[in-house]
Amino acid sequence: MHIDASPRQLGEETTRSAPPKPRVVVIDLLRLAALFEMINGHTLNVVLSEEIRQTAWFATFTWFRGLVSIAFMLAAGLSFHLTTVSRLAQHRADPAAPRHRIRRALEIIAIGYILRVPTSVFFGDLQALWRGMDRFLAVDVLQTIGMSLILLELFAMMFKRAWHVQLAAFISGSLAIVLAPLGEALSARHVWPVLTNYVGHAGGSQFPLAPWSAYVLLGVVIGGIVLPQGAATPLRIYVSRLALLGAVTWGGARLLAHSPVSLWHTGLSYSSRPHQVISKLGVVLAATSLLGLVFARMRALPRILAILAGETLSVYVFHLVALYWTRWSIYTQLRNSLDLPHGLMVSGALLVASVLVGFGWHSQKRLRARWRAQRDESLRAQREGSLRTSPNTPLS
Numbered sequence: 001m002h003i004d005a006s007p008r009q010l011g012e013e014t015t016r017s018a019p020p021k022p023r024v025v026v027i028d029l030l031r032l033a034a035l036f037e038m039i040n041g042h043t044l045n046v047v048l049s050e051e052i053r054q055t056a057w058f059a060t061f062t063w064f065r066g067l068v069s070i071a072f073m074l075a076a077g078l079s080f081h082l083t084t085v086s087r088l089a090q091h092r093a094d095p096a097a098p099r100h101r102i103r104r105a106l107e108i109i110a111i112g113y114i115l116r117v118p119t120s121v122f123f124g125d126l127q128a129l130w131r132g133m134d135r136f137l138a139v140d141v142l143q144t145i146g147m148s149l150i151l152l153e154l155f156a157m158m159f160k161r162a163w164h165v166q167l168a169a170f171i172s173g174s175l176a177i178v179l180a181p182l183g184e185a186l187s188a189r190h191v192w193p194v195l196t197n198y199v200g201h202a203g204g205s206q207f208p209l210a211p212w213s214a215y216v217l218l219g220v221v222i223g224g225i226v227l228p229q230g231a232a233t234p235l236r237i238y239v240s241r242l243a244l245l246g247a248v249t250w251g252g253a254r255l256l257a258h259s260p261v262s263l264w265h266t267g268l269s270y271s272s273r274p275h276q277v278i279s280k281l282g283v284v285l286a287a288t289s290l291l292g293l294v295f296a297r298m299r300a301l302p303r304i305l306a307i308l309a310g311e312t313l314s315v316y317v318f319h320l321v322a323l324y325w326t327r328w329s330i331y332t333q334l335r336n337s338l339d340l341p342h343g344l345m346v347s348g349a350l351l352v353a354s355v356l357v358g359f360g361w362h363s364q365k366r367l368r369a370r371w372r373a374q375r376d377e378s379l380r381a382q383r384e385g386s387l388r389t390s391p392n393t394p395l396s
Contacts, residue, residue: 035309072141073213085166088160137204138205177210201272211274311358
């Protein structure tokens with residue numbers, strides 16, 4: 001999911017007034033690695049037989065698969081730092097930028113809800129939405145990322161200094177972790193699920209704001225630490241700082257796990273336990289540092305990978321549609337029926353199809369942007385021509 005903080009993604013290449021987005025290779029690499037593992041993990045989780053799913057290696061695979069969503073959220077926070085916080089004065093000087101950002105975040109939230117609509121609704125069964133209301137109102141990764149970006153944009157509008165934005169993000173992210181047990185209790189009551197589903201897992205949400213928004217919010221803080229010069233930060237600086245932060249974060253999580261002061265109760269969801277949240281963040285930071293080391297000589301992504309890194313949202317949507325949304329979906333046809341080699345073949349086929357859809361979506365966006373630019377140029381020429389040919393009107 002390419003859900004970064006850029007005000008507008010459509011027509012970057014053809015819009016003359018749009019400044020180029022600052023990019024750091026390691027962030028795009030993190031996004032791409034998460035994209036590939038997301039498709040592979042979701043597919044194998046659907047198609048592998050129950051015998052395989054009960055093995056120890058599958059449990060380990062599932063744990064690492066859980067890092068994918070964290071990687072996407074962290075990338076969203078790092079991107080917000082690059083595109084907004086590191087150039088806060090320029091961002092605040094453009095009155096259209098906050099509107100575009102918030103509109104983009106609302107689109108992400110809307111897509112998240114659309115993907116949860118029962119597919120039978122589209123085949124005439126309007127009662128299906130009501131019957132599946134609990135599932136529809138559950139909060140998924142897109143809703144949480146969208147809401148987090150709106151909150152960050154509000155911070156950027158409120159504060160004139162970058163460190164104020166980072167401090168607000170740090171406080172908010174920390175509260176999202178610490179208050180996760182309270183959010184769990186509120187969502188269990190299920191008083192008003194359209195709201196309470198945003199604060200805890202108990203109502204059926206997989207990615208409620210508490211604690212999952214912390215990965216986006218703290219990503220902005222981490223961006224300020226590891227990328228002090230924005231996209232111009234030397235690789236040796238941000239790789240070493242990512243590694244150090246990963247080690248400190250993971251170590252702190254281990255200390256918290258063995259602390260005599262407990263921040264959670266026994267029945268608390270595994271993903272809401274503060275030491276688990278912090279521990280997984282440390283692992284992702286260390287993995288990001290490793291990516292930077294392995295690809296240290298890569299100054300820019302090849303164009304084909306750069307395009308794909310910018311189309312993770314369209315790839316995300318397509319792969320979910322192919323997995324679940326139709327009567328002929330992979331879930332319907334192959335659920336828990338394959339061994340590992342055949343499961344990997346299905347995963348590879350879906351990955352290829354999803355990548356092709358991503359390239360297709362990128363191409364149509366470029367064509368639309370080019371058409372809009374040509375239309376605007378034509379209208380401007382017509383207006384200038386009419387002004388030159390019209391007679392002067394004397395002032396009365």
